[in-house]
Structures are given as C-alpha cells and as structure tokens.
Amino acid sequence: MKHHALEQLQIVAEVDQDYPRRAMSRNERLRRWAELLEQNADRRLATLHQTEYQPATERAAMRSNSSPISVAFEDPVLRAAGLENDSYGEAKRFFELTDHQLHRVICYCHFGATVSAAEAAHQIRKTLSERQRGMFIRLRVMFDR
Template structure:
C-alpha cells in the first residue's frame, strides 16, 4: 500500500473533508495502536534517526516505511478516526504524545536501525497505563522521561 499526505491526494482527487470521523478517545487510539503492533507480522520495524536533534518543522515531517507510526497509519480504523499520514508530527498530534514520549518509542538512539514490534507495543501500552498512576509518578515521568 502506498501512502500519501492529504495535500498530495488533493492534487489528483477530490477529498471530502466532511467525511465523518470515528470518535475514539486517546486511550482507545493508543490501545488500537498497541494491538496492531502486537499482531504485526514482521519482527522488526524501522526507527527514525535523531528525532531529538531535528528542528521542530523537520522533526514533524520525519517518516519512514515500516515504522511503528506507519503500522498505525495502515489501519483503516485509525485513519477513519482522523490519522492523516505516517509522519512523526501527525503521530504526535493524533496520539496526543509529547516529543519525549514519541522519541522514546521511535528514535534510532534507543534501538538502532530497528525496533521489534513487541517492544514498540510494550512502550505504547505503557503510555496509557501510566494515565492511572499517581500525580507524583506522572510528574516524575514527565521530568525524567
């Protein structure tokens, strides 16, 4: 399947921006992503290089085929819920993540060129299981990472 940004599609096709989106909570979106990663048939996913060193505009546009983000974007349910492409910036917006959270999930510096789908799923699950933790624990995660 070939993926295109919405802007690219608008050049060659009429895009209905009023198409209804499926309402999903942040937790539901993250749970869906974790499930997709757990079922992903290939053991290794590509990482993104040096996300922490890129200027914000360039970091937002980062993408690569066969990444944890592209697994999410390939899912019609998440696309229907509003995921518009498989870029770093879109994953950050759609899943309501901080740069630190997304960096920990997809950056080369943590895993090398590839991360296992199981490891990525584990880190996605940690994002929504931490929501039920105490305020002190969440503050520690925010400042420490």
C-alpha cells in the same frame, strides 16, 4: 486493497470529505496502535534517527517507510478517526503524545536501525499506564510537552 488518489476517485464517485469521523479516545487510539503492532510482533520496523536533536519543524516532518507509525497509518480505523499521515508530528498530535513518549517508541538511539513491533507495542502500553500513575508522572508529562 487498491489505493487511489482522491482525484481519481472523484471521477467515478462522489467523495464526501466531510464524512463524520468516528470519535476515539486517546486510550482507544493508543490501544488500537499497540494491538496492530502485536498482530505481527516479530516484524522489524524502521526507527527515526536522533529525534531528540532535530529542530521541532524537522522532527515533525520525519517519517520512514515501515515504521511503527506507518503501521498505524495503514489501519483504516485510525485513518477514519483522523490520522492524516505517518509523520512523527502527526503521530504526536493524533495519539496525544509528548516528544519524550514518542521518542521511546520510535527513536534509533534506543533500538538501532530497527525495532520489533512487539517492543514498540510495549512502549505504547507503558505510555497508557503512565496516565494511571501518580501526580508526579502526570506533572512530568505536562512539562515535557
């Protein structure tokens, strides 16, 4: 697949930026992300350094090439559903995750410089199952945001 800047495409085609996005539920988006990671489970992906200690604005802008988030951003289905880039803040917004939940997937302090795609997928699936647990887990998630 060849990538072009929007300006380049507008020269040769009419680009409709208001094309309706496919609506996906939070769980569908998270499941899709986990499935994408599991397709190449042994792949080593970059982590983000000390996400919990960064000011919110800096944390939101954090990104790394070949991170679990960039795997999601490479997917045309997730981009069509509204994933705008591969930053920490965008992943948090798009996947509706708390800082604590995203920290478990992407932070250096848990895995070192890299994390296996399988482990990142496992952490995402744990987040999916949290929603189905009891009231205390849901309260913790609410207050963690």
